[in-house]
Amino acid sequence: MSKKVNIFWFRRDLRLDDNLGFYEALRGDLHVLPIFIFDTEILEHLPKDDARVTFIHQTLQSMRQTLQKEHQSSIALYHGKPTDIFKSLINEYDIETVFTNHDYDPYATERDNEIKSVLESNNIQFKTYKDQVIFEKSEVVKKDGDPYLVYTPYMRTWKEKFQSTNLEIYYTNSYLNNVFAHTRLPNLSLADMGFKKSNQDISPYDVTPTLIQDYEAKRNFPAKDATSHLGPHLRFGTVSIRKMIKKAIAEQNEIFWQELIWREFFTQILWHFPHTKDKAFKPQYDRIEWRHNEEEFKKWCEGLTGYPLVDAGMRQLNETGFMHNRVRMLVGSFLCKHLLMDWRLGEAYFAEKLHDYDMASNVGNWQWVAGSGVDAAPYFRIFNPTTQIQKFDKNHDYIKQWVPDYQELTYPQPMVDHKTARERCLNTYKAALS
Numbered sequence: 001m002s003k004k005v006n007i008f009w010f011r012r013d014l015r016l017d018d019n020l021g022f023y024e025a026l027r028g029d030l031h032v033l034p035i036f037i038f039d040t041e042i043l044e045h046l047p048k049d050d051a052r053v054t055f056i057h058q059t060l061q062s063m064r065q066t067l068q069k070e071h072q073s074s075i076a077l078y079h080g081k082p083t084d085i086f087k088s089l090i091n092e093y094d095i096e097t098v099f100t101n102h103d104y105d106p107y108a109t110e111r112d113n114e115i116k117s118v119l120e121s122n123n124i125q126f127k128t129y130k131d132q133v134i135f136e137k138s139e140v141v142k143k144d145g146d147p148y149l150v151y152t153p154y155m156r157t158w159k160e161k162f163q164s165t166n167l168e169i170y171y172t173n174s175y176l177n178n179v180f181a182h183t184r185l186p187n188l189s190l191a192d193m194g195f196k197k198s199n200q201d202i203s204p205y206d207v208t209p210t211l212i213q214d215y216e217a218k219r220n221f222p223a224k225d226a227t228s229h230l231g232p233h234l235r236f237g238t239v240s241i242r243k244m245i246k247k248a249i250a251e252q253n254e255i256f257w258q259e260l261i262w263r264e265f266f267t268q269i270l271w272h273f274p275h276t277k278d279k280a281f282k283p284q285y286d287r288i289e290w291r292h293n294e295e296e297f298k299k300w301c302e303g304l305t306g307y308p309l310v311d312a313g314m315r316q317l318n319e320t321g322f323m324h325n326r327v328r329m330l331v332g333s334f335l336c337k338h339l340l341m342d343w344r345l346g347e348a349y350f351a352e353k354l355h356d357y358d359m360a361s362n363v364g365n366w367q368w369v370a371g372s373g374v375d376a377a378p379y380f381r382i383f384n385p386t387t388q389i390q391k392f393d394k395n396h397d398y399i400k401q402w403v404p405d406y407q408e409l410t411y412p413q414p415m416v417d418h419k420t421a422r423e424r425c426l427n428t429y430k431a432a433l434s
Helices: 019-024 051-071 082-092 104-120 151-163 173-178 209-218 231-235 241-251 254-272 284-289 294-302 310-320 325-338 343-353 358-372 386-392 397-402 418-433
Strands: 005-008 032-039 076-080 093-099 125-129
Touching: 005 019, 005 254, 005 325, 019 032, 019 093, 019 173, 051 173, 051 209, 051 358, 076 082, 076 254, 082 093, 082 104, 093 104, 104 125, 231 343, 241 254, 254 358, 284 397, 284 418, 294 310, 294 325, 310 325, 310 343, 310 386, 310 397, 325 343, 343 358
Parallel strands: 005 032, 005 093, 032 076, 093 125
Antiparallel strands: none
């Protein structure tokens, strides 16, 4: 048995600095063995050229290189079920404590409870920290302790609580010499896990003062590409939420700040109501008689609906792994309201394709467009996919980029008539909800 160590388990926090769990581990009395587990429970559901797996792998290789070069250490990479990996680590190392950061998804909660049980049965402590949000679980609730179900009062209370919070940045640089000195820790290639490099790249984020100051004026126009592209970086923790909040405050931009708070709103909703990952928050909405038409769903997926703004969004998603937020609302509404198809189909498709896929936000937003979630759009609010062009892509710049064939004879006719689809939707919803 080797000498005693602590372990830090990287998950949704792929950065060396301002990482609270890592910071706490490094400040302990023992050397820290950093690890990452490519979880087969998650990977087996993904395409073999998934851009997110490539991004995680590349990020970890970069982190390994930094630790090897500057601190004669590395990150041990494993592939398998986390419980199995920890059982083998217990045999290999004399572990005192495993440190990590909270993860709130239902699967992650279940997994962490299993890991905790395995560790505690071997007299190993399991310590987890709040790192991917400013406020979590029941930290922002109503006076009676119930969770907020409407964003605006949640946001106001969040901001009030934030005023009395000392937002600390956890600089690890002066502690990094406490990492386990070993430059040849287990490594993995994508091929070792049955994956190959994706031909899609995850965009770098942009939080320059110019972008933040222009955010409110430009964020609703997809052709301008005026969003921060922070989504995947917050999802995988390659940036710190604390630093991003400080940035929003420094630039005094309320709208940018509030978008970051939306993320926390949906995170606490999924934590309080884990059943919403696949059931309507408002149970009566599960009585809706959704249509099941594989051919129509395929047309929606491929961007062949005959509605150019809808098709532009879907083609952008399929080609790049990104879709502008304004367009996400439209394509989601089109699937649920115009085609009258179950929001869970769209949620699953986005889960496969979106680089910034986060279960809490994705489920929350899909239930919003379906009308079935907390603080949802009323079911009779049905976006008109044609007038949306006039509002948000008047010159057709976004459409021309992604649907260059929209004026050609080969471009499909609209698959449904807006007025007819709207009436069908209203009648179907009314029948289910009455």
